[in-house]
Amino acid sequence: MTSISFQDYPKEPVVVGNLTDKMMRESRFVPLEMGDDFLKIAMADPEDFYTIDALKVAYGLNIQVCRGKEGDILDTIERLYGAGSQSLETIIEEAGKDIYDISAEDVEDEEHLRDLASEAPIIRLVNRLIFNAVEQKASDIHFEPFENEFKARYRIDGVLHDVESPPHRLQAAIISRVKIMAKLDIAERRLPQDGRIKLRISDKEIDFRISTIPTLFGESLVMRILDRDTLILDLDKLGFPDDVLAKYTDLTTQPYGMILVTGPTGSGKTSTLYTTLAKINSPGNKIITLEEPVEYQLNGVNQIQVNQKIGMSFAGGLRSIVRQDPDIILVGEIRDKETAEIAIQSALTGHLLFSTLHTNDAAGAITRLLDMGVESFLLSSTLLGILAQRLVRVICPECKQRVEPEERLLKSMQISPKEAPKIKFFAGKGCEACRYTGFSGRTAIFEYLPINQRIRKEIINKSSAEKIKDVAVKSGMLTLREDGWRKVKAGVTTIPEILKATLEN
Numbered sequence: 001m002t003s004i005s006f007q008d009y010p011k012e013p014v015v016v017g018n019l020t021d022k023m024m025r026e027s028r029f030v031p032l033e034m035g036d037d038f039l040k041i042a043m044a045d046p047e048d049f050y051t052i053d054a055l056k057v058a059y060g061l062n063i064q065v066c067r068g069k070e071g072d073i074l075d076t077i078e079r080l081y082g083a084g085s086q087s088l089e090t091i092i093e094e095a096g097k098d099i100y101d102i103s104a105e106d107v108e109d110e111e112h113l114r115d116l117a118s119e120a121p122i123i124r125l126v127n128r129l130i131f132n133a134v135e136q137k138a139s140d141i142h143f144e145p146f147e148n149e150f151k152a153r154y155r156i157d158g159v160l161h162d163v164e165s166p167p168h169r170l171q172a173a174i175i176s177r178v179k180i181m182a183k184l185d186i187a188e189r190r191l192p193q194d195g196r197i198k199l200r201i202s203d204k205e206i207d208f209r210i211s212t213i214p215t216l217f218g219e220s221l222v223m224r225i226l227d228r229d230t231l232i233l234d235l236d237k238l239g240f241p242d243d244v245l246a247k248y249t250d251l252t253t254q255p256y257g258m259i260l261v262t263g264p265t266g267s268g269k270t271s272t273l274y275t276t277l278a279k280i281n282s283p284g285n286k287i288i289t290l291e292e293p294v295e296y297q298l299n300g301v302n303q304i305q306v307n308q309k310i311g312m313s314f315a316g317g318l319r320s321i322v323r324q325d326p327d328i329i330l331v332g333e334i335r336d337k338e339t340a341e342i343a344i345q346s347a348l349t350g351h352l353l354f355s356t357l358h359t360n361d362a363a364g365a366i367t368r369l370l371d372m373g374v375e376s377f378l379l380s381s382t383l384l385g386i387l388a389q390r391l392v393r394v395i396c397p398e399c400k401q402r403v404e405p406e407e408r409l410l411k412s413m414q415i416s417p418k419e420a421p422k423i424k425f426f427a428g429k430g431c432e433a434c435r436y437t438g439f440s441g442r443t444a445i446f447e448y449l450p451i452n453q454r455i456r457k458e459i460i461n462k463s464s465a466e467k468i469k470d471v472a473v474k475s476g477m478l479t480l481r482e483d484g485w486r487k488v489k490a491g492v493t494t495i496p497e498i499l500k501a502t503l504e505n
Contacts, residue, residue: 001046001065001066001067002066003067003068004032004042004066004067004068005072006069006072006075006076008032009030009032009042009068009072009076010032010076010080012080013080014033014034016031016034016039016059017059019031024073024077024081025074027043027048028043028045028048028073028074029041029042029043029044029051029073030042030068030073030076030077030080034061037061037062038061039059039061039062039063040065040066041055041064041065041066042065042066042067042072042076043066043067043073044068044069044070044073075200078127079131110186113173113176113186114186116172116173116176117173117174117176117177117179117180117186118177118180119173122170122174122177123177125166125174126177126181129141129152129163130199130201130208130223131201132154132163133154133223133225134201134225134227136156136435137156137230138154138155138156139155139156139158139225140154140222140223140224140225141153141155141225142155142160142220142221143171143175143178143220143221143222143223144215145171145215145217145219145220146217148168149165149168150165150166150167150168150170150171151165152164152166156435156437157439157440157441157442158442159393159437172218175218175221178197178210178221178223179195179210179221181197182195182197182208182210183195184212189214189218189219190214191214192211192212192213192214193210193211194209194210194211194212195209195210196210197223204227204228206225206226206227206228207226207227207228208225208226209224209226209295210223210224226295226296228297231271232275233275233278234275235248235249235275235276235279238268238272238275238443238444239443239444239445239487240444240446241446241478241483244446244478244483247385247448248385248448251384251385251450252276252279253280254352254384255350255352256347256348256350256352257352257382257383257384258343258353258355258382258383258384259352259353259354259355259384259385259386260334260354260355260356260357260365260383260385260387261273261354261355261356261386261387261388262356262357262358262360262362262364262365262386262387262388262389263356263358263359263388263389263390264390265358266391267389267390267391267444268442268444269356269389270295270356272387272389272444273330273354273356274295274298276354277289277301277328277330277354278298280328281298281299281300284327285327286324286325286326286327286328287300287301287302287326287327287330288301288302288304288321288324288326288328288329289301289302289304289329289330289331289332290306290314290317290318290321290329290330290331290332291304291305291306291330291332292305292306292308292332292333293305302324302326304317304321306332313339314331314333314334315336315338315339315342318331318342318343318346319342322346322351326351327352328351328352328353328354329346329351329352329353329354330353330354331353331354332355332356333355333356334357334369336372337372337373337374340372340373344374344378344379344382348381348382359388360388360503361447361465361469361479361480361503362386362387362388362447362448362449362469362472362477363386363449363465363466363468363472364388364465365386365388366379366383366386366455366459366465366468367464367465370459370462376459376460376461376462377460380451380456380459380460381456383451384450384451385449385450385451386448386451387447387448387449388446388447389444389445389446389447389480390480390484390501391442391443391445391501392443392444392445392484392487392493392497392498392501393437393441393442393493393497394440394441394442394443394492394493395428395439395440395492395493395494396430396431396433396434396437396438396440397440398431398434398440399429399430399431399433399438400426400427400428400429400491401427401429402424402425402426403426403427404425405420405425405494405495409499410495412495413481413488413498413499423488423489424491425488425494426491426494427494428440439497443487443492443493445480445483445484445487445498445501446480447478447479447480447483448477449477450475452475454471455468455472455475479502480501480503481498481502481503484497484498484501484502485498
């Protein structure tokens with residue numbers, strides 16, 4: 001008997017008379033193909049002759065049976081005939097009919113809330129919201145309670161978009177459903193909670209990081225979607241200019257020292273560092289990371305999760321992993337003097353150490369560490385280079401067209417009137433492919449500060465960030481805005497995107 005794998009299941013539902021998804025679930029089978037005289041099905045139990053005979057009699061067809069995994073069959077039924085096959089509007093309408101008003105007493109009753117969250121319409125609604133978010137390549141799902149409405153929003157390419165919002169009265173049931181999935185305490189609504197969910201959607205496993213926090217009108221919940229397929233483990237595809245890529249790649253081959261990546265939350269620092277580790281990972285290197293939290297699992301890398309609740313801090317963890325004889329260390333973030341000092345000692349004693357800081361530019365990382373109390377002579381001797389970055393949206397290739405930018409935008413970028421006519425500017429008109437935003441995907445802009453003798457001298461002198469930046473620019477450093485301008489001229493992004501992502505230079 002033929003066995004089939006998940007990718008062999010149909011992409012569209014095979015319609016067989018009045019066959020219901022309930023019968024398919026109960027008997028653990030799903031149609032694969034139907035012809036004039038046959039019906040091909042996948043069954044978890046191919047010896048379930050009662051179901052096979054029932055189908056044969058009901059539809060007058062020869063039944064061809066393949067063996068399939070029960071989980072694959074149930075996933076396919078859900079995707080083709082369950083929540084995955086219905087529009088969000090339809091599911092919301094059904095949920096609104098099936099779930100009645102929830103009083104304050106009901107919300108306080110844990111058992112009643114658990115029962116509501118286990119109702120089929122609520123399960124279908126939450127599944128569909130998650131399914132749609134993954135399908136649209138969203139990075140986060142936001143559930144936000146307000147006085148008279150309950151909002152659902154997706155963050156796509158760094159921008160929040162409203163989606164069809166569930167009725168306000170379903171708020172408690174939906175939040176409770178997600179909390180049950182994440183194994184959180186549904187009775188605790190006064191304190192923030194964090195959890196994780198692993199789901200199989202289509203043919204891939206996706207992790208979700210869950211965060212809840214109490215607000216004036218109920219709990220706000222955010223689901224961070226950690227889809228490993230969206231992680232680009234190739235430095236060439238991150239947006240590095242060729243000259244910066246060559247210098248940064250050379251830096252990662254050094255035997256010891258400290259390399260920093262800076263930028264605000266959501267600027268792609270983690271992706272850059274994961275991609276760097278994937279590139280330099282080899283059988284000859286032992287790599288250990290210390291993260292809060294571990295977002296993606298990297299093959300061949302020892303990843304450790306910081307847990308402040310039990311006293312596992314960055315500083316404490318770093319002390320321990322140095323004794324594990326690593327060649328390369330990644331510290332998720334340098335937040336305090338203690339972590340900074342241990343990181344520098346690690347870099348001094350023969351380890352290549354990567355870390356991040358939340359600063360606006362590359363030069364700001366130096367002054368931040370000096371302000372923490374790090375000795376300037378130690379910093380100057382261990383620091384190899386600093387990479388600052390931001391993410392900007394890429395113009396949609398399907399609706400890309402020539403445009404003439406407004407004069408005020410050209411002035412903001414300090415473009416001379418003589419230079420502007422020589423440049424071809426582009427923008428997205430907006431189409432179905434990009435959900436009428438004019439953008440599809442994101443790329444990074446970079447500012448790379450190599451630590452040469454001139455910069456080391458400024459570090460020892462404890463110079464200001466402005467002075468260090470000035471010296472670096474005179475040595476040939478391109479600022480974030482200048483790299484962004486190169487991407488505008490290359491037709492990759494737009495001036496407003498660059499202005500939004502960068503400070504005045």
